[in-house]
Amino acid sequence: MKLKGNFFSKTDVGRVRATNEDQVFVGVNKHQNVLMAVADGMGGHARGDLASKLAMQSITKGFASTLGLLTSKTATLWLRSQIIEANRSIYKEAQRSSSLKEMGTTLVIALIVNKQLILVNIGDSRVYSYHHDQLTCLTNDQTYVDYLYRQGKITLEEMKIHPQRHVLLNALGLNTTVSYDLNVIPYEGQRLLVCSDGLYNNVSFTEIASLMATSDTPQQKVESFISLANAHGGTDNIAVGIWEPV
Secondary structure, three states: OOOEEEEEEEEEEEOOOOOOOEEEEEEEOOOOOEEEEEEEEEOOOHHHHHHHHHHHHHOOOOOOOOOOOOOOOHHHHHHHHHHHHHHHHHHHOOOOOHOOOOEEEEEEEEEEOOOOOEEEEOOOOOEEEEEOOOEOOOOOOOOOHHHHHHHOOOOOOHHHHHOOOOOOOOEEEEOOOOOOOEEEEEOOOOHHHHHHHHHHHHHHHHHHHHHOOOOOOHHHHHHHHHHHHHHHOOOOOOOEEEEEEE
8 A cells, every 4th residue: 555645743842851852753655665663761760861762772773774664563573683782782881880770661553554553552552543533542551540530540630640650561672571562553544643641631622622623734723732731831842743645
């Protein structure tokens, strides 16, 4: 399947943080595979910005020239190898100094290959789909509050104010091995959004849906998302990437 579409991505430091630890990528290779990724360096930990940069370098390396992403199976194998390499790269760098030992990052990936959408998630960055006037979050946050919610121990409203709402249960680069969620679903022409928690913690689900529904270009939408997140406090770095087929 030859995909044609428009895309745009951008990060912003927000209004509170001194450094930007978010990385985002959206691109298309010569086979018309679409790769979208967000890495959000762990706030409060040593060199989260370096961790997210190393992750993105590993994930995007070779994407433009790769010959193997012709089926969802080969694409999944490629993704697995890139994730292992990203984890190894961050972990190895962290061992070089005691000040780097706790650095890590979230990572979320959406890869379109041959009418299939491959989703990878580590942490709490997200992929959203907008299709048939419906916004759907395609990933599950790997956080403590999300675990409590799925166990029926807290409500959605309690999640928003829980004192441990920022605690991750998984991150890239903290250990020699890495675990991640991987799902493959049909790609049916959905508009796709990848983002860090700096977006969805400051912009409501309804607001995200409303902006995704507009006829604005991906660049206009990304700029609007960042402006809205900052208008609502800009409490974290913001990473946003959008793909829209034509």
